[in-house]
Amino acid sequence: MAKEVKLFGIWASPFIRRVELSLKLKGIPYEYIEEDLSNKSPLLLNYNLTHKKVPLLVHNEEPMAESLVIFEYLDEAWENNPLLPHDPYQRTMAHFYAKFIEEKLSRGIRKEKEQAMEEVQQLKILEDELKGKQFFSGQRIGYVDIAANVLLWFHMMGEITGEKTLTTDKFPIINGWIEKPLKMDVVNECLIPKEKRQDWIELSRKVAGCASNDINLRDHGENYLF
Amino acid sequence: MAKEVKLFGIWASPFIRRVELSLKLKGIPYEYIEEDLSNKSPLLLNYNLTHKKVPLLVHNEEPMAESLVIFEYLDEAWENNPLLPHDPYQRTMAHFYAKFIEEKLSRGIRKEKEQAMEEVQQLKILEDELKGKQFFSGQRIGYVDIAANVLLWFHMMGEITGEKTLTTDKFPIINGWIEKPLKMDVVNECLIPKEKRQDWIELSRKVAGCASNDINLRDHGENYLF
Structure with a gap:
């Protein structure tokens, strides 16, 4: 079935x-x-x-x-294992930061380097928000942590290419936060397997500069990764 | 108090x-x-x-x-007068179309004309979705209709400048939908008053080309309208 x-x-x-x-x-x-x-x-x-x-x-x-x-x-x-906080204001903060990561950070990192770095400075706001926290909303992984998996992928790319955008010395808390989910098997299951990472980097370079967020399966066969 | x-x-x-x-x-x-x-x-x-x-x-x-x-x-x-549908799938569609209007349409209209027109073609999807409907989610104004107020403003701008992006012959349903809230006093209260519209057009032209969605009150005094 x-x-x-x-x-x-x-x-x-x-x-x-x-x-x-x-x-x-x-x-x-x-x-x-x-x-x-x-x-x-x-x-x-x-x-x-x-x-x-x-x-x-x-x-x-x-x-x-x-x-x-x-x-x-x-x-x-599905009501079990809720990933968004129940409290309306906490939910709002989760929505705000997911949007922030989506629009300002993950798109920013993909832009021309200089412009990107300006937007990455906004990471300071996120760095402050995460102080003393395990995950964004507390002890369990949730909405914002999952939204931030895009940053984890850029981090993974930086590990391979050597071009790191999120330097540990500037943003130690964000770096620690991004890597935390890596200790969970379920997160590792949803990453590119080690043996495919080089292929992924090459594919990503081919489509670099594309601004589209999700992937358009265009008729002329262009492949958009991000 | x-x-x-x-x-x-x-x-x-x-x-x-x-x-x-x-x-x-x-x-x-x-x-x-x-x-x-x-x-x-x-x-x-x-x-x-x-x-x-x-x-x-x-x-x-x-x-x-x-x-x-x-x-x-x-x-x-505030639970009274809910503006989002209760049904999870209907809510999801509302979220999807609000995001669609926000990202694809209202930003698209502000871009270089040629590129903008390509994105505006996506209005066809919205045109189909609205067929036979009073408001997006039924008989009452709601989330998507409110999100679409940005289109109403562009429409209002087109009325004054003569540069219309959403032509009635191409998208009759969207045009009818956008104008429908204008019959409600509460919507008119939340529009630019007639006597200030010329000032608004001039101010908007000054900041045209700015990609930021909300307004950054920057220290150097730059004014971002959209």
């Missing part, structure tokens, strides 16, 4: 792994379908509402796109 | 009016504080967590930024 939750994605994208991590943390069974960007599956094309983008999640035939939007859905539709 | 909800903003921004509209629709009493961008109030600067941006909402001394994040807070903290 087909599973009720389907996730369409590509192996090389942190945005898709972010959705997988949420599914695993909440214990939701799902079927993962790897897409070939140059030869999209008829199943994916069928859900045209979502502009042929990945990640695409389908629950009981209802399609949805955008990793953080999907995240909210999962946390609302 | 000071009201418990304070909103800091500037008159010329649709993002601030979006928050005001939500407050009015939910019947939440608030105090509005108009900021002078070249001479920020000590009260605003005091809430440094929010990066000195407007809109800034303060509830019981807790500050928060980003218009759609604030919107979510208001709808959660």
